[in-house]
Amino acid sequence: MNVTIKDVAKRAGVSPSTVSRVLSNHPRISRETSQKVRDIMEEMGYHPNMMAKSLVSKTTETICVILPKPAEELFLNLFFMELIRGIVTQANRSGYDVLISSGGSEKEEVEAVSRLLNGRRVDGAILLYSRQDDAVVDYLKANEYPFVLIGRSEKYPDLLSVDTDNVQAAYDATKHLITFGHERIGFVSGPPNLMVSQDRLKGYGQALADAGLTMRKEWIVEGEFLQESGYRAMSFFMNLPERPTALVIVDDIVAFGVLRGLNELGYKVPQDVSIISFNNISLSELSNPPLSSVDIGIYNLGYTASQALIQSIRNPNEKGRPSRYIIPHRLMIRESSMHSAPK
Amino acid sequence: MNVTIKDVAKRAGVSPSTVSRVLSNHPRISRETSQKVRDIMEEMGYHPNMMAKSLVSKTTETICVILPKPAEELFLNLFFMELIRGIVTQANRSGYDVLISSGGSEKEEVEAVSRLLNGRRVDGAILLYSRQDDAVVDYLKANEYPFVLIGRSEKYPDLLSVDTDNVQAAYDATKHLITFGHERIGFVSGPPNLMVSQDRLKGYGQALADAGLTMRKEWIVEGEFLQESGYRAMSFFMNLPERPTALVIVDDIVAFGVLRGLNELGYKVPQDVSIISFNNISLSELSNPPLSSVDIGIYNLGYTASQALIQSIRNPNEKGRPSRYIIPHRLMIRESSMHSAPK
DNA sequence: CGATTGGAGTCAAACGTTTGCACAATATTA
């Protein structure tokens, strides 16, 4: 029922192979034949069957994006949207489609990845997170499938990956607060098994150390990338006998939770407590007061990841390409941290 | 190099067809054989090649999501993330994969859709918007491809679609403001060619009419689903000789823009101006003041759309199923509209 | 007891491409 390459061939009075070669711009096809075939394809409404093509070429021109555990939960953060936006845009530009896959448990994730890659449904994968130790990474690496990590792997340091210099970024953010005279600076972290949490904590610690300030356990709180975590962290800090006057927060959404809590308790930001967070999602500047945030170029992270992956698919073992791309970050200082430390 | 059905067959001492039938739980395979084959598949690490399967079965178990014009722009709204979250979750549960495709111009969209459907890369599509007159819809309908609309089509009223009762929702929101004594109520709309803009405007008008209030042209402003639009609309309203005391705003993001503007000009919300908007994205309650918003169950819209699409793919012309699903909405009244009209 | 039924598998064609090899015709070279 559907127009195939053979139908076109018949009508054009050539062989199917010729039609196929026209399609792939084979050099040994004459201008004339090529044009004739193209006209007929147009006329008959021919569209190549990608499945047949993939079957023989062993390539699907599709990549997949593996979302952190339950798409249902973590998807709430604008962060992923922005990442996906970058990935899809770049992939489409390179002629690739993007498949979204959300895992459940880590085991299910491995199964999904295995199904997609082994089943030749996609050519490669992008992982949108970096856990300290990850079965999916192990699997992909063991099977030598092309993939790129957004973040980094502790276990395999030279995996293809796109990342922020999170240590430096946290250093900069903390330093900024120190410059405003803060000496009691708290840190609201994410899940401790994520590399990003670890790296940012490290940068925070270094900045304190360089300023001769001591890092205090009770000023560090771990949580999820959710508002509630911020809210809880805030309550904890504010009940301390000695309260921080400024906070570095791993994620904007978490910072929103902190902000909400401070508002409720009647603390003024930035007069009583200064705040700076990470990611600079588009809503950061909308909060009240506008949120200082480290812009890490999320879109760019996604865009670059897609580019790196597709390169590595097209050219599996080309040497001389970096395996780690660091996207520059930038402090966006807004009202939430524009105030010197209270006495 | 990769394990195929033939390899398994050989090792198991059966024919490839038997292996295939084991895979699809064909009734005429004995328990015994089935178990033996399964064991061998496991042992050899067999994974079915989806491309080969799709080629013959003419089905891909994949659906695609068509994003409104440039993924680059409109993706900024959490709304889409939430929709996609619902779609992906449901699709995965039904054993389907999801392909994301972002269009450029309307013409490019048609091309993308044509490439995906005609190229047998996907089995159906979900359109995340409803324009008044849409070439993509025309195309899909003309070619009888399975698809579902999030929203509605004016041209073809009984297309498979999932929607909010936007007229009613806007009616309810406006009514709510009227109840608080407002008589000068403005409306900030979206692009006029979107059905959602039209429907909400209509509901707004009806509520005014039912309350004996007149709808005034200068109190209606159109824009995009972007903050800037809200900001601009706000400036416009506030420069009017007779200013509205309350606003109905088509989208939360737009409302954020309005809020920012009002803050800057020193107007108090809700004391000077009350505000209610639509969609209730997760950040609505975080703004200052928290935003009243009509919750339209975005996740549910996506979830239902995916479900409806997959049903219609699996069972093309089953009768007796609704073609239009209406997801219930609910007013989430928060501080931004909890104040009676100023004198 | 010959004929029928049913169960468990096998055979081979099909799905729509790509691609290495072969071949004829023409062009280039020595």
Added chain:
DNA sequence: TAATATTGTGCAAACGTTTGACTCCAATCG
């Protein structure tokens, strides 16, 4: 002018499945 290269095309085998038709064998039936 013969030998060689180049250009344009066709042939047929692959790619890894699914599936309708067929076979074989044992059990059941009239």
